[in-house]
Amino acid sequence: MACFLAPATIAIITTSIRKKIAPKYHLEWLISMLWGGVIMLAVEHIVHGEVVLYPPFLTAMQNPADISVMLQEIAITGGVMTIAIISVWSIMILVTNKVEKIREKKIQIVTT
Numbered sequence: 001m002a003c004f005l006a007p008a009t010i011a012i013i014t015t016s017i018r019k020k021i022a023p024k025y026h027l028e029w030l031i032s033m034l035w036g037g038v039i040m041l042a043v044e045h046i047v048h049g050e051v052v053l054y055p056p057f058l059t060a061m062q063n064p065a066d067i068s069v070m071l072q073e074i075a076i077t078g079g080v081m082t083i084a085i086i087s088v089w090s091i092m093i094l095v096t097n098k099v100e101k102i103r104e105k106k107i108q109i110v111t112t
Helices: 003-018 027-047 064-111
Strands: none
Touching: 003 027, 003 064, 027 064
């Protein structure tokens, strides 16, 4: 229904603070992963009729009984997706920074 709203929220936050974060954290990777997932999920939800291009936009909002189910999906499914994206990004950063340190050590050995 609206699980893409959780990663969208994090994408908005990270996009707004990207200039304050050190380049070694490659925040642009996280931003790209988050926005890519949000766009993909939004399109999928539009195709399946769960999101419409007129108010109230989320079809679950038309029936008050569906609102709690929608909020649960945002929290659980959207939260898990967001955590998965951030986990993959974290691993990418750890590996990249480790490889860069190894390269720096090799360059120091060769130049000395």
